[in-house]
Amino acid sequence: xxxxxxxxxxxxxxxxxxxxxxxxxxxxxxxxxxxxxxxxxxxxxxxxxxxxxxxxxxxxxxxxxxxxxxxxxxxxxxxxxxxxxxxxxxxxxxxxxxxxxxxxxxxxxxxxxxxxxxxxxxxxxxxxxxxxxxxxxxxxxxxxxxxxxxxxxxxxxxxxxxxxxxxxxxxxxxxxxxxxxxxxxxxxxxxxxxxxxxxxxxxxxxxxxxxxxxxxxxxxxxxxxxxxxxxxxxxxxxxxxxxxxxxxxxxxxxxxxxxxxxxxxxxxxxxxxxxxxxxxxxx
DNA sequence: CGTAGACCCTGCGCGC
DNA sequence: TGCGCGCAGGGTCTAC
Numbered sequence: 001x002x003x004x005x006x007x008x009x010x011x012x013x014x015x016x017x018x019x020x021x022x023x024x025x026x027x028x029x030x031x032x033x034x035x036x037x038x039x040x041x042x043x044x045x046x047x048x049x050x051x052x053x054x055x056x057x058x059x060x061x062x063x064x065x066x067x068x069x070x071x072x073x074x075x076x077x078x079x080x081x082x083x084x085x086x087x088x089x090x091x092x093x094x095x096x097x098x099x100x101x102x103x104x105x106x107x108x109x110x111x112x113x114x115x116x117x118x119x120x121x122x123x124x125x126x127x128x129x130x131x132x133x134x135x136x137x138x139x140x141x142x143x144x145x146x147x148x149x150x151x152x153x154x155x156x157x158x159x160x161x162x163x164x165x166x167x168x169x170x171x172x173x174x175x176x177x178x179x180x181x182x183x184x185x186x187x188x189x190x191x192x193x194x195x196x197x198x199x200x201x202x203x204x205x206x207x208x209x210x211x212x213x214x215x216x217x218x219x220x221x222x223x224x225x226x227x228x229x230x231x232x233x234x235x236x237x238x239x240x241x242x243x244x245x246x247x248x249x250x251x252x253x254x255x256x257x258x259x260x261x262x263x264x265x266x267x268x269x270x271x272x273x274x275x276x277x278x279x280x281x282x283x
Numbered sequence: 284c285g286t287a288g289a290c291c292c293t294g295c296g297c298g299c
Numbered sequence: 300t301g302c303g304c305g306c307a308g309g310g311t312c313t314a315c
Binding site: 081098115164 | 284285286287288289291292293294
C-alpha cells in the first residue's frame with residue numbers, strides 16, 4: 001500500500017494530533033512482525049515522553065520523543081505492504097483486527113498500528129543513533145529534498161548508474177540510489193518520462209536521466225497532493241482514503257488504452273514485481 | 284560487487 | 300454459493 005507519498009500523507013495527518021501529546025504507555029498487543037516487537041524497549045525509551053515532532057525518512061515514519069532527564073528517542077514505524085496507522089479517539093476501545101501496537105496518549109486517545117501481512121516494523125531507539133542504524137545507514141537521497149547537494153536530479157541518477165547493469169525500473173526502486181519510489185510510482189514515472197522499463201541503465205543519456213528525475217519528483221508530489229493512492233485499503237492517519245488512483249496512467253491497467261497514444265498497456269514481471277508500460281510511447 | 288530469485292504473511296477478487 | 304489460485308503497495312537474505 002504505502003510508497004513515499006502514502007507515508008507522507010499519513011505523517012501530515014498524524015502530526016497535528018501527536019505533536020505535544022504525552023505517551024503514557026505503549027501496549028504491544030501482537031509482537032509477531034518480521035522483527036518481533038520489543039515491549040521492554042518501548043517501555044524504557046517511549047513511555048512517559050512527549051512527542052516533539054513527526055518526521056519521515058524514506059518510507060519510515062519517525063516519531064521523536066523527548067523528556068527532561070534523558071536523551072531524545074525516536075519511535076520508528078514502517079507500514080510494509082499492508083500497515084495502517086490511525087489515531088483513535090478516547091473511548092473508542094474495541095481492539096482492532098491485526099492491531100500490533102497501541103500507543104496510549106494522555107487524555108485517552110491512542111495511536112493504533114495494524115498490519116495484517118506483518119511486513120511492517122516498529123521499534124524505538126535513541127535519536128542520535130538513527131543515521132547509523134542498519135535500517136537507515138544505506139538509504140539513498142530523498143527525492144523531494146530541496147535543491148542542493150543531495151537533491152534528486154539527472155546527475156545523481158547518472159552517477160549512481162555508473163558501473164551498474166540491468167533494467168532501469170528496478171534501479172529506480174533501489175533504495176540505496178533514491179528512497180521512496182515503489183512499484184506503482186516507478187511504473188508511472190517511467191511512463192511520464194517515456195522511458196521503457198526494460199532499458200538498461202547503461203544506455204540512458206544525460207538528458208533522459210534529467211527527464212526521469214524530474215518525472216519521479218513530479219509524480220510523487222502529485223500523489224501527495226491528492227492524498228495518496230488507494231488501491232484496496234490505504235487511508236491516512238484519520239482514516240480517509242486517497243484519490244491518486246484515478247490519476248494512474250498505466251499501473252494496474254493492463255489491456256487498457258494508453259492515455260497518451262492509445263496503445264494497449266502491457267504488464268511484465270521484473271525482479272518479481274509487476275511493471276506496467278506502453279510500447280507505443282516508452283523507448 | 285551487483286543482480287536475480289526466494290521468502291516473509293494475510294486478504295481479496297476472480298474464474299470455475 | 301463456495302473454493303482454489305494468483306496476486307498485492309516492501310524489504311532482506313541467499314545464491315550465483
